[in-house]
Amino acid sequence: MDLSWMAWTWPTATFFITIALLLVSxxxxxxxxxxxxxxxxxxxxxxTRGDRLFVSLLGSAFINLAWLGLVGPNLWWALALxxxxxxxxxxxV
Amino acid sequence: xxxxxxxxxxxxxxxxxxxxxxxxxxxxxxxVNYSMQDTFGNNVFFWxxxxxxxxxxxxxxxxxxxxxxxxxxxxxxxxxxxxxIFIALNMPRKGxxxxxxxxxxxxxxxxxxxxxxxxxxxxxxIDIGLLGRTLAELGIAYNYVNNPVHAWITIILMDVWxxxxxxxxxxxxxLVSIPDAYYQAxxxxxxxxxxVFRYIQLPKxxxxxxxxxxxxxxxxxxxxxxxxxxxxxxxxNTTTFMSIDLVKLxxxxxxxxxxAAMSIVYFLIILLxxxxxxxxxxxxxxxxx
Numbered sequence: 010m011d012l013s014w015m016a017w018t019w020p021t022a023t024f025f026i027t028i029a030l031l032l033v034s035x036x037x038x039x040x041x042x043x044x045x046x047x048x049x050x051x052x053x054x055x056x057t058r059g060d061r062l063f064v065s066l067l068g069s070a071f072i073n074l075a076w077l078g079l080v081g082p083n084l085w086w087a088l089a090l091x092x093x094x095x096x097x098x099x100x101x102v
Numbered sequence: 103x104x105x106x107x108x109x110x111x112x113x114x115x116x117x118x119x120x121x122x123x124x125x126x127x128x129x130x131x132x133x134v135n136y137s138m139q140d141t142f143g144n145n146v147f148f149w150x151x152x153x154x155x156x157x158x159x160x161x162x163x164x165x166x167x168x169x170x171x172x173x174x175x176x177x178x179x180x181x182x183x184x185x186x187i188f189i190a191l192n193m194p195r196k197g198x199x200x201x202x203x204x205x206x207x208x209x210x211x212x213x214x215x216x217x218x219x220x221x222x223x224x225x226x227x228i229d230i231g232l233l234g235r236t237l238a239e240l241g242i243a244y245n246y247v248n249n250p251v252h253a254w255i256t257i258i259l260m261d262v263w264x265x266x267x268x269x270x271x272x273x274x275x276x277l278v279s280i281p282d283a284y285y286q287a288x289x290x291x292x293x294x295x296x297x298v299f300r301y302i303q304l305p306k307x308x309x310x311x312x313x314x315x316x317x318x319x320x321x322x323x324x325x326x327x328x329x330x331x332x333x334x335x336x337x338x339n340t341t342t343f344m345s346i347d348l349v350k351l352x353x354x355x356x357x358x359x360x361x362a363a364m365s366i367v368y369f370l371i372i373l374l375x376x377x378x379x380x381x382x383x384x385x386x387x388x389x390x391x
Contacts, residue, residue, distance in 0.1 A: 015128070016135040016147050025131060054385040067377065070370050078159035082152050 028066075035062060050102040061102055065095035130369075136362035143356075154363035164364060166339070167347040168371075174343065175322040178261050182318055183311070185262065186269025191303070193274055204274075207267040219331025222260040226332075246333065250340035253333045257341055260328055265318060272314045276307035308386065316379040323372060344368055 035058060039045065045057030056064070069091035076087035137154055139147040158164050193203045213221070226246050228234040237244040246256040284302045293301070326345035329335065335342035335350070342350070348368065352361035 013145055015132045016139055016141070016145075018135060018138060018147075018149065021131075021135045021138055024134070054381065063377070067370070067374060071374070074155065074159065074367065074370070077152055077155050082156060084152065 031062065031066075035059065052102055056102055058099075061099050064102060065091075065098045068094055068098065133362045133365050136358050137366055138359075140359045150359055154359045155367070157360055158363045158367055163339075163347065164344075164367075167342055167344045170340075170342065171323055171325075171344050174258070174261075174325065175319055177258055178265070178322050179315060179318055181258070181262050182266045182269050183315060186266050186314065187273050187307070187311075189266070189270045190273035190277055191299070193270070195278060204271070207270050207274075210264050210267050213264070215327035216331050218260060218264050219328040222256060222263075222328070223332050226256050248337050250337055253337060253341050257329050257332060260332065261322065261325070264328070265321065269314045269318065272310040273307055276310040277303060280306045309383070312379070312383045312386065316376070316383065319375060319379065320372065323375070 038058065045059060047055050047057045049055050072091045072094060073084055073087045076084060076090070080087075138150060138152070140150045140154075141147045189207075194200055210218075225231045226234045226244075228238050228245055234244060234246075244252055246252045280302065284306075285298065288298050288302060324345055325343055326349070329341050329343060330346055330349075333341045335346045339347075344364075345368075348361055348364055351357050351364060
């Protein structure tokens with residue numbers, strides 16, 4: 010199947026593979042610990058693991074955009090900040 | 103009662119998943135791929151990294167279009183929500199007036215977007231349009247083609263005319279679901295008209311109102327056809343909203359990489375807003391229980 014129209018590159022493919030792996034790991038986590046572990050955290054409303062992943066990914070996207078707009082094109086620090094943010098979300102939200 | 107967990111039902115979702123993948127996920131992935139590259143056609147691409155994103159984030163044109171989008175959404179939400187509640191409160195609850203009002207309210211919603219644009223384009227024309235001609239006869243120098251304020255007023259009026267009915271119908275559905283006992287109790291307590299609205303009708307309408315606000319925000323934030331038909335984004339760029347700018351960039355200038363980067367930023371903003379609205383909608387009031 011010719012997928013050249015999708016203009017794949019290795020960096021973008023790696024990005025999507027990472028997202029897919031994250032989703033698969035969430036599925037595995039859910040299999041071993043069903044129920045989504047709902048709890049009321051910092052935001053004062055109930056969130057499940059899936060919600061926390063969504064908030065982490067969306068927040069990370071904005072962290073990277075803000076970094077690009079305010080700091081510069083080197084996104085490694087933004088990535089590190091996103092990971093810290095995601096850990097915080099999974100821990101406290 | 104203990105339920106036996108059975109996740110096999112999730113397999114029933116597979117056809118929808120395949121459909122969404124085909125119609126949304128794969129195109130979105132392609133847009134992400136395009137946003138990192140530059141192309142001059144013929145399926146030949148050059149790696150650009152995050153350059154397009156930087157260009158978008160530092161572009162006055164992008165922020166101006168987003169400012170116009172936010173201003174437009176804020177204005178029409180203020181008008182349509184308050185007007186929608188007002189009309190719904192004054193609509194008849196029984197008798198022949200109910201179907202008449204409901205049909206009249208539903209009519210603007212049935213008209214295709216480009217037809218609405220064309221109707222208002224003709225309506226506002228100073229030579230043959232009823233609105234434009236009447237204003238000209240009254241001595242008001244109205245011209246939506248070359249006056250940005252007039253263009254904005256016309257677009258807002260058009261959107262209010264097209265979409266207030268949706269808010270009305272949703273609020274009306276919320277209002278008719280209030281049992282008479284609430285009103286009787288309020289009458290016995292000698293509650294004022296305002297108190298009835300504040301403590302009975304508004305709380306009972308809050309869910310449908312949130313849905314109305316969410317729907318109107320989403321629709322107004324991605325508005326394209328009506329202003330495109332009416333003003334084409336002009337005069338100048340004064341009614342160029344993000345969607346119109348995006349099409350100009352992608353199709354008019356064939357700048358696919360930059361347009362893809364702009365689409366992603368646009369998509370992320372809508373995703374964030376939708377999540378905020380959805381979270382508020384699903385959690386509002388739960389803490390009171």
